[in-house]
Amino acid sequence: MLEFDYQKPETLDELIHTLGQDGSCIIAGGTDVIPRMRHNLIQATTVVDISRLTELSFIQQDQNQIRIGALTTHQALVDSSLVQTTNPALTSAAASVGCRQTRHRGTLGGNIGNASPAADTIPALLVFDAQVYLLGEAGKRQIGLVDFILGPGKTQLYAGEIIHSISYAPFDGAWGAAFQKLGKRNGMAIAVVSAAAAIQLDGQGHVREARLALGSVAPTVVRSPKAEAILLGQVPTPEVLKRAADAVSADISPISDIRSSAAYRQHAAKILANRALTVAFEQTRGKLS
Ligand SMILES: Cc1cc2nc3c(=O)[nH]c(=O)nc-3n(C[C@H](O)[C@H](O)[C@H](O)COP(=O)(O)OP(=O)(O)OC[C@H]3O[C@@H](n4cnc5c(N)ncnc54)[C@H](O)[C@@H]3O)c2cc1C
Structure with a gap:
């Protein structure tokens, strides 16, 4: 049985004071912390519940x-x-x-x-x-x-x-942003691969800003500088978007685990990147002045 002190501060000042103690663990919604505690992956002497703040x-x-x-x-x-x-x-x-x-x-x-x-x-x-x-x-x-x-x-x-x-900071002008996720099911599934894209066009319809990030394909969520560089200054045709999406391979380092093999993640990352870029680009339509 786990034993720990439980604190539920009412104010930010009280919280900061409580956190000064060694061995404390913050709990907000608890949807990550509670399962991890049950599996003995967190050993905290004090659990500080911030949900009242x-x-x-x-x-x-x-x-x-x-x-x-x-x-x-x-x-x-x-x-x-x-x-x-x-x-x-x-x-x-x-x-x-x-x-x-x-x-x-x-x-x-x-x-x-x-x-x-x-x-x-x-x-x-x-x-x-x-x-x-x-x-x-x-x-x-x-x-x-x-x-x-x-x-x-x-x-x-x-x-x-x-x-x-x-x-x-929000974009202005002709811009779009999209998120795509591939899980083992449509609901209640952690991402096998995920991708988010944001695109902003200049007045001539060329890409002024291109940002692409991928999840579950490296130790942290990563941006893809190679894909972003391909898009900058281009008219984002389907061919250009695909070329950029294919370039993510060089910026990711997926592993094989219970959810997927590394090879499948490499393959899926290109597809999700392309989908995210395409949806983001579609949102720019009608926004060019
Ligand atoms: C059934 C189930 C399905 C899930 N599906 C998904 C999913 O599809 N996608 C996904 O991304 N996640 C998923 N999760 C994980 C989880 O729900 C999310 O990560 C959620 O956002 C965690 O928020 P929380 O408030 O519950 O965090 P907690 O469990 O309270 O805390 C998580 C971590 O953040 C720290 N923390 C919390 N708040 C703060 C703060 N303000 N300052 C400093 N540290 C803090 C805690 O100390 C702990 O280390 C799932 C979890 C469950 C149980």
Whole structure:
């Protein structure tokens, strides 16, 4: 039987003080933490439940940034018109997490804090160059999501810190963003491969910005600089999109595990990249001024 202290702070100040103690583990929705505790994969002396900190649950626009609190649930992301209009890839990614119960309990901060290469929201945030805001006794700091995640289950979070919020800058003009996921089933399945794409066109219909991220094909979710370079400055015809999608092979290093072989992931990554780019490009139609 697991034995630990259980704390449920009411305020951020109380939380930061509680986290100063050694051996503490944050629990938000608990959809990752509880199964891991049951399998003895987490040995915490103190479990700090942050679910009462409603001030960490918000989706808002601050000038040209969308800011999302760490305790925002996947269902709240799905239901948000602000997320849908500024990052439809994130809406799709949140909608694909687990089942209805998982989406109502699981949080954005937990999905990032868990640092899984298969986390659905991470590709959709990486293609928006998202920033992570961290809060601890020493104050606040900001770090790019791409730098925050170091490997499976490993982040740049210091002891005593929490993920406070995540932000991204929306595109303007002719742009689109999409998320695609391949699992063993359509629902309740962790990604075998996932891909998110964001494309912005200039006034002549050439690609001004191209961002492509892939999940479950490397120790962390990765961007594909090779694919992005192929797209820049081009008119995104189906041939160009396919050439870019095929180039992801050079930027990924999939492994074989219980869900798939490495060879299948290599193959599927190109297909999902192509689908994500194609859907993102389709969203730019009618937006060219
Ligand atoms: C049945 C089931 C299906 C699932 N399907 C999917 C899926 O399809 N796609 C997917 O991506 N995930 C899936 N998951 C995993 C999980 O639901 C998500 O990762 C979820 O977003 C985790 O959020 P949580 O609030 O439950 O995190 P928790 O379990 O509470 O925490 C997860 C980790 O993040 C840390 N943490 C949480 N909040 C913070 C914070 N604010 N600051 C610092 N650290 C923090 C915790 O200490 C822990 O290490 C599934 C889980 C289950 C049980």
